[in-house]
Amino acid sequence: MSEVFRVGTRGSALATTQTGWAAQQLAELSGLAVDTVLVKTEGDVVTGSLASLGGTGVFAAALRHHLVDGGCDLAVHSLKDLPTVQPEGLVLAAIPPREDVRDALCARDSLGLDQLPEGAMIGTGSPRRAAQLRAYRPDLNVVDIRGNVPTRLGRVKGVGDTHDDGSVGRATQGDLDAVILAAAGMRRLGLEQHITQYLDPSIMLPAPGQGALALETRTAGTGHPALDEALTRFDDLHTRLQVEAERALLNALEAGCAAPIGALARVEGELLILDAVACNPDGSQVMRRSAQAPLGDVAAARSLGRELAVGMLADGAAQVAGLA
Incomplete structure (x- = not known):
């Protein structure tokens, strides 16, 4: 009988799909x-907006406790849900290649963002998405929503009850004209046929770490040398450098994943380029900034993020985004 490693995950369809993919890759390696x-987290059982739940880390805490206590050898997270300060005793052992980083519009009648009528109702649980949406289309009505991906899709008129396998059954609420979701989650669940527009980062910068998975272990390792080696091989350097820059910016702004802050880094040749946005929650003010540095190591990527944040703070980003 082969040696077995234990991987912890939340129980949602997206979490189990992501974890299943990562675990299969590591099993093969x-x-x-x-x-x-399966670990039930506070974010899975408490209702209310993400901000009211405490924002950053609400989905990760129970998984991390389980990992520290030895209930599993490895935990798989959506990186954008993790606090920017790594807890003592735990390490992000691998960040595999990133999925699509963009936000996705899922609208009735295959409409795009510019085609939605004045006063259309758009649902999102993200203050970052809501703020950028209000800045781009102040005539739209933004509605705060929660729930898993199929539940949110079911709020769109005509989409109906979307099952985990991508099939659509009877209509559920159908009270919204559109919702905005992460393209990565839609693609991982095989639901990309419901995306009516991928939102360009020039319109909506994603959350720091969006589209990336974080595979977390105890600092001492998993207890399985072959798994520790596989995690090293599974790590993608360019993805890690991108998300380290984005998360360093978020950390320096002293903002969590519930803040109206967007950031996206990309590698172009020998450069690491970081774009960031800070928005007033009502969309009335938007501060966009960009910086770049020679492609280097993780420390250099973090330095790029911190330096861009310092410049934004000097220009009033904390006041713009309501962080002060």
Whole structure:
């Protein structure tokens, strides 16, 4: 019988899909078998907006406790849900290649963002998306929503009850004209047929770390040498440098994942380029800034993020985004 490693995950369809993909890759790389451990988190059982739940880390805390206590060897997170300060005793052992970073509009009648009529109702649970949406189309009505991806899709008129396999059943609420979701989650669930427009970052910068997965272990390792080696091989350097820059900016702004802050880094040749936005929650003010640095190591990427944040703070980003 082959050696088995245990991977912890939240129980949502998206979480289990992401974890299943990552675990399968690691099983193939390591030659080990995998056992999945479902962990219920506070974010899965408490209702209310993300901001009212405490924002950053609400989905990660229970998984991390389980990991520290030895209930699993590895935890898989959506990186954008993780606090920017890494807890003592835990390390992000691998950040695999990133999925699509963009936000996605899922609208009735295949409409794009510019085609939605004045006063259209658009749902999102993200203050970052809401602020940029209000800045771009102040005539729209932005509605705060929660729930898993199929539940949110079911709020759109004509989409109906979307099942985890991508099929659509009877209409559920159908009270909204559109919702905005992460393209990465839609693609991982095989629901990209419901996307009516991928929102360009010039319109809506994504959350720091959006589209990336974080595979977290105890600092001492997983207890499986073959798995530790597989994690090293699974790590994608360019993705790690991008998200390290984005998260360093978020950390320096002293903002969490519920703040109206967007950031996106990209590698172009020998340069790491970081774009960032700070928005007033009502969309009345938007500060966009960009910086670049020679492509280097993780420390250099973090330095780029911190330096851009310092410049934004000097220009009043904290006041613009309501962080002060």
